[in-house]
Amino acid sequence: MPTERDPRIQRSLRLATGTALCLATSFGLALPIPFLAPVLCLLLLASVNRPLPFKAGLALALAAMLTTGIGLLLIPILKYYPLSGVLLIGLSLFLVLRFGLRGGNSLIATFLVIGLTMISSAGVAAFDLAAMVIGALVQGLLLAVSMVAISHWLFPESPDAPASPSPPALPAEVVDRVALRAALIVIPAFLLALIDPANYLPIILKAVSLGQQSATTDARNAGRELLGSTLLAGLLAILFWCALSLFVHLWMFFLWMLLFGLVLARKLYRVGPTRFTASFWLNTFITLIILLGQSVQDSAAGKDVYTAFAVRMGLFILVTLYACLMMHLLEQRPRKAQGLT
Template sequence: MAITLQILGRRTLRVATGTALCLAVSFGLDLPIPVVGPVFAVFLLATQNRPLSFRAGISFALVVALTTGSGLLLVPLLRHYAFAGVMITGLMLFLAFRYGLRGGNNLVATFLVAGLTMISAAGTADFQLAATVVGALVKGLMLAVVVSALVHRLLPEPLSAQPQRAAPVMPNGLAVRVALRAALVVMPVYLLAMTDPASYMPIIMKSVSLGRQSCTTSARSAARDLIGSTLLGGLLAVAFWFALRLFVDLWMFFLWMLLFGLLVGRKLYRISPTRYSPGFWLNSLVTMIILLGQSVQDSVAGKDVYSAFAVRMGLFLAVTLYACLTLQLFDHYSRAH
């Protein structure tokens, strides 16, 4: 029991430290879309108990090339043949989710979905914006990989720890239904983002997180897991914001993120057990990072932080309610047939 708690405690510290370090570096270097790095760090550290192998690193490099290339190639199609472009994008999202459900790397699937939606949506408005998004995704992913390797070196997994179990492979029929459901969760937000990509980029990231979570959430627990985690993420972002205002400094940004990461990580790894799933706590942490990061950027740009947060939180809840409705409708259709 003591060994298990030691292992879980080390994993919690790894997630919190890596996320905090990614957040501080992203904002310290003023990277484009700075929340991308810490969000990918959360996914990477929470789902991998070992550092990436050389083969996995090469796979990620290929995914970066494939994602940026396919996203940019969709831009002319979306501009001149919008309906065909949207249908092809939806098909590619479906295939990416299905790849993850059929035994593929879930991180690769998540990055493919994020890249396809964010890059192609940005490119329909301005090619320069698409190039900025490409740079943000590549730099954010590379930063997350480097930080992950560093924290694994500083806080290695004990030799006594059990190897991480491979994710179960869904039967093909079920994987098709779940992947289609996840793609339908993302698509309306993607269409909305095409009207104003610069403003709706955080909403795309939220929808990608919801699509990923919908693959492991049942319709029965959808309201609790999806809506509850979104509301909790908003509350954590508000608490973080007012805590940060006490002393505005990059080091305090790092330390507060470390503290919040530890608090959520204890729930994520069930050191402090709750009735909520790990996916609930993971989505709460991701939601907090996206909302907080955008509020910090609004503050730097001189915008009204509180009204922008209220609008963004309203959109997050609307997207989450739609995701819950999609899960309920699919569940009703499956029972009827």
């Protein structure tokens, strides 16, 4: 093998292969909430260019179980004091997101957000549902760590490869405003999940992804970044479903995901020309997996896949438009205050 190779090519192959393998394995094993594992695998591969040691993987799974378990403690408050519970979760979301923006561990912050929103809203409907979501998250995380190790074995990182550039740190004076904006983006999806957790839990994942993406996007590009990635993911999901309908099989599911993943990974790592940021392509990939995973589950349950997809896509677009609105509103206030001063 040649010694001089663009590390971005290896990373693109690793990300697409690991995500496709995790997707096929998760659905093949019939894990609860099977699209969680490939989403977690995608986030791990996109954020870390080294395989996680076995002990680190177990520690991460334990941390996920403990952090998401916080949502179980909030269930009685939401049941008997709903207004106080929603306000408490909103404040907690702001503090957790601010912790992540100030340099805290992004995965721990994500697990805390999931615990505060997904677990607590599922527990209001049924405690067993909340416990099932925690179990699905831990199982999906363990599977994701295993697939990360396999993908690194298939496409190892070169020892002399430069590290991926870290995102620029936010100025200290805007961290609170960005954290507040991200919390306001997640809260409406959480309120929807309180109404019907079984159908609206994926909306929370989409809102969390939008909240994280809004931290690296300014108000001028909000529509193109947030709404554009959501619409592109919907279009890719339709093309994927039409291609998969030609021959429905688990291996074809893997191969089509590998093909679509390679296209998106090349854009994410800028192997091919693109005008959009890495967060745009990452959010597109995450939304594509969520839409496809829900459609496959709807098909297995005998539901009308096309109607369910249209409703889910409409909700995703509404959540994205609301995120764009929050970005514009909270972006204009400092400028007006500065002009008055």
